[in-house]
Amino acid sequence: MIISTNWLSDYVAHGLSTNELSDHLTMCGLEVESVEAVGTDLTGVVIGHVIESGQHPNADRLSVCRVDLGSEEPVQIVCGAPNVAAGQKVAVATVGTTLQLPSRDNPDERVPVTMKKAKIRGEESFGMICAQDELGLGSDHSGILVLDDSASIGQPFGDYLSAKGSAVSDNAIDIAITPNRPDSISHLGIARDIAALTRTHVTMPALTLPENGGAISDAVSVSIEAPEVCSRYVGMLVKGVTVAESPDWMQQRLIAIGLRPRNNIVDITNYVMYECGQPLHAFDYDKVGGSKIIVRQTSAESVFTTLDSKEHTLPSGTLMICDGDREVAIAGVMGGENSEVTDSTANVLIESAYFDPSTIRRTAKALGLQTDASYRFERGIDTEGQAWAAARAAQLMVEQAGGTLVGGMVDCHPVQHEVRSVSVRANRVNSIVGTEIESSEMVRLLEAIGFIVETTQVSPPVWKVTIPSWRPDVEREIDVIEEVARLFGFDNIPEPTHSKLPNFTPGTDGVRLLRERARDVLSGAGFRETYTNSMLSQEVAEKFNSSLLPGGRFKGEVVQTLNPITTEMATLRPSMLPGLLKVIGHNQNHGQASIRLFEFGRVHTKRHTDRTMVGDYTETETLVVAGAGKWNEQGWYGDAREADLFDLKGVVNLVLSACGLSKATYSEAQSDDLTASAIDVKIGKRWIGVIIQVASEVASAYSLRSPAFVAELDWNAIAEMADGGLRTRFQAVSRFPIVERDIAVVVKRAQPAGPMLAAIQRAGQPLLKEALVFDLYEGEHVADDEKSIAFGLRFGADRTLRDKDVDKAVNKVLGALKHQFEARLR
Amino acid sequence: MSEQNNSVADAALAALKALQKEIQETVLDTRESVDEYRIRFLSRKQGQVTALLKRIPEVAAEHRKQFGQEINAAKSLVESRIEQASSSFSGDATSGPELDFTLPGREVAEGSLHPITHALRLITKVFESYGFAVAEGPEAEDDWHNFSALNFPPDHPARDMQDTFFIEPPESDHGGILLRTHTSGVQIRVMENQKPPIRVIAPGRVYRNEAISYKSYCLFHQVEGLYVDEGVTMADLKQIIHAFARTLFGEDVKMRFRPSFFPFTEPSAEVDIWWKDDALPDGGRWMEIMGCGMVDPNVLEGVGIDSEKYTGYAFGMGIERIAMLRYGIDDIRILYENDIRFLEQFS
Secondary structure, three states, X not given: OEEEHHHHHOOOOOOOOHXXXXXXXXXXXXXXXXXXXXXXXXXXXXXXXXXXXXXEOOEEEEEEEEEEOOOOOOEEEXXXXXXXXXXXXXXXXXXXXXXXXXXXXXXXXXXXXXXXXXXXXXXXXXXXXXXXXXXXXXXXXXXXXXXXXXXXXXXXXXXXXXXXXXXXXXXXXXXXXXXXXXXXXXXXXXXXHHHHHOOOOOOOOOOOOOOEEOHHHHOOEEEEOOOOXXXXXXXXXXEOOOOOOOOHXXXXXXXXXXXXXXXXXXXXHHHHHHHHOOOEEEEEHXXXXXXXXXXXXXXXXXXEEEOOOOEXXXXXXXXXXXXXXXXXXXXXXXXXXXXXXXOOOOOEEEEEEXXXXXXXXXXXXXXXXXXXXXXXXXHOOOOOOHHHHHHHHHHHHHHHHOOEEEEEEEEEOOOOOOOOEEEEEHHHHHHHHOOOOOHHHHHHHHHHOOOEEEEEEOOOOEEEXXXXXXXXXXXXXXXXXXXXXXXXXXXXXXXXXXOOOOOOOOOOOOHHHHHHHHHHHHHHOOOEEOOOOOEEOHHHHHHOOOOOOOOHHHOOEOOEOOOOOXXXXXXXXXXXXXXHHHHHHHHHHOOOOEEEEEEEEEEEEEXXXXXXXXXXXXXEEEEEEEEEEEEEOOEOXXXXXXXXXXXXXXXXXXXXXXXXXXXEEEEEEOOOOOEEEEEEEEEXXXXXXXXXXXXXXXXXXXXXXXXXXXXXXXXXXXXXXXXXXXXXXXXXXXXXXXXXXXXXXXEEOOOOHHHHHHHHHHHOOOOEEEEEEEEEEOOOOOOOOEEEEEEEEEEOOOOOOOHHHHHHHHHHHHHHHHHHHOOEEO | OOHHHHHXXXXXXXXXXXXXXXXXXXXXXXXXHHHHHHHHHHOOOOOHHHHHHHOHHHOXXXXXXXXXXXXXXXXXXXXXXXXXHHHHHOOXXXXXXXXXXXXXXXXXXXXXXXXXXXXXXXXXXXXXXXOOEEOOOOOEEEHHHHOHHHOOOOOXXXXXXXXXXXXXXXXXXXXOEEEOOOOHHHHHXXXXXXXXXXXXXXXEEEEOOOOOOOOOOOEEEEEEEEEEEOOOOHHHHHHHHHHHHHHHHOOOOOEEEEEEEEOOEEEEEEEEEEEEOOOOOOOEEEEEEEEEEEEOHHHHHHOOOOOOOOEEEEEEEEHHHHHHHHHOOOOOOHHHHOOHHHHHHHX
């Protein structure tokens, strides 16, 4: 909400500069978002008396004037206005004054101009006698502004204007209002806090409150059929108004706070709302059928046209204001076109009511219509403020629109709001806030913002604190404690020099610590970490909800949001793959030849599983690792090499062994339309992820310029199995030499190496410590349907191995290869 | 000790001395010269070192060890010179005889962690060192944990403070399921399962249904903290947040606490730090870094904690915001674009 500093000064003489004021506001919980100077700064403009005015010797259209500015010597000023004459009182911009003058090229634009001592066609001139537009007071440039006799010579022009009730220099302070402070959505509300902080008081506009009943009773009747959602409805009637523009001062204030002036009646309802926080509505009394107001909820869906000429479909149960015949306003939201004030309105019925916050909020939400009124009602207005606001509006209408007040008021008040009080312990305040505030100071702070404090126990002090009607948010002791803390100033709360900590056991493993470990391993291995969006289009999400991948394995539906921003982001990712593919495409498109990426994140599926924490949804954390393009760059030492599936396999092994999982097995999986090839990764019998080459159609859909290889691993499964270091046990390191032997065997071409390696490891026990594949050969010296595989074997034991021990183990290995794979020594 | 053996040894040693000089000084600047060198000293039949090696048994026993060591040292020297010279010829055959040390090193691929991870780790490290445990929870959360248990009344404007993506409407079987708008729900889950004292931080991804712009994205990451115990005060909260700010922004950081509103804390505060910027008229400006406050008694009671006996504080901050402040990033979207030219700046 925007407030005007001039307006605020009507209610509180705070004596603060604008900067100090905004600091006070921010530090008491009314966060200032911006401060903007509005209007023209008239510092340096003073009232002068034209003593003489004569023809300029060198210019027909100019006059040379002697002007008394209240200082010792009158000054000479050259003036170009046709109406300047001796004896006039005028506004003079003295030397050094900066005014925002209309630009010569574009009169709507203003440029700063600083007055200097000048020689105009040979005559000295000390300042400028101003026209209306030059002072920012209007658009008149036909001549200088001639002031009335109330102007006194030498007086600052700004003071003269303020004395006349109009000010052109103002500051608009934009305040972020938190939902717990409905009392502060008005100038008077903010004045209350500022008065408390500056130890002064709020001055309310003088006003006489009418009695219930009176002459108006014959003209208007009000009945509330839904007292549970409308506890009070006050009506007042002003007859014989002339609808016209509001006076300048009111227009200036409304403009300063960002409102557009409309006419004096509507402006007054807005003005009073921004003054005290009570939303008002003005009906054209002659359009209110049967002189009746009925407040009731609709019993069926209906259509209603609001005063902005928009048609709304109202759900059944909407709270409406009706006359004898029809609906005339959506309660608390907006009036109807059928009863609004127009230029021809003569008689105005003022509505000032209390509507239930939740009801107004639901209506405003359902209609997608938030107004200044609904904003205040849904937060909770002053429960006792209706009569004052109605009377204030009526007073202004009488003053500014020439109306006549019909005596009395209609005050239909079926439900009285109870006066609330809470018990507050002074010690509790200090024990929550961590302070040693004196109880007398607490009382002073609370009373400064309208709380009534009565002592119910002297020592330690306990009070009955009565809550003012404008603070619906304060219900409990803690709410009162917050008020004390807020006004005491959070910055004044001392920081302790020591702290006590509860004992706690730092974690040793689990999803998170393993994740951090894998992050270090992967970034150390040349991979770059990404963070991608969790939201995809439904189409993409469904495409990647593949049973080959960790998310899709649950065979659930994709998870959709009910209110997406766009269809492109309507569904939660079932896999991290599409996010990574997009990143690969982006980077290849920007000239990156070598791409290695990884990301940790959650994937979502709609299916109840043993991992489900909420509803029927399953969230799985996955690690995705991707490689595309050059794995090695061309260098002076060697050739470039493209990434392939085995690079990914190596990286997966690296990550798993960093998690203490060294016994992964890999087997070919049935590929689907996402994948050109796929390898399942398992630990024992448990599936933990997949390594794939992305199908070329998918790669081209993401504009990839090279094949992409991706592993997606079920991090929850890995974390469950991983050894966080707790199970690691030292094994004695052998002090005896290792014996290496190489063997090369010939097998059928189709024979995979993996099972052979596994068989070697089994057969070589207990001496075989390590076995690896160091060469693959097909071609000359090997039959067409065969290949040669060379294995390197390393043997060791807790003694020096003799040749015959090793020979025996090698023979066992060869025997196993021959027996199981028909392998023969090459 | 026989005269003869002695003279054999002397002769052999003299021969070795003569050889050592040549072994050391022969110029090895071509492949041919290396080959010649190898043949001259090491060839099985004519190598001069080989010949001396064969003479070891002739030397008297008491000199044999020393002689053996010297001849073996000579042999090692020959071998290492051959190896060194040969390696300088490998690779590009046209390169000169000397090693070109100005050639770049063999490339080792460089990886990097995302700036959000860097910021998260820093934040986590600070709070872990203050004795906070770490907890995580689901992103798809129910209304209870995200709102109701945190003292957001139904139909209350406070719910508008966080634009929410819904997955199931409130009238559904589960009472409404949504994408969590903060990680405060994790705090509820911790309090439901643990008795005070509780001292925990909850990092994680959260979602807001807001238009994407340079300053907001549809998701971001948060770290929230919670401490519930007997005698916890707002002064304690100020102390820990100030300590945190000093670690992140320097020992002389200027910080202010100003009153604010969150449904789940009371009193509530927002924390600003003074961000120096000489380009601004005041030499800087206040930048909000987090929200915090004393846990509302309703929240404690809702999870069965006696709010008369226990009090607590809670705080929460956006990791992106911290990362953007630290690294001077002015557009949140770049964090989610993952351009390698951006990522490689955070190795």
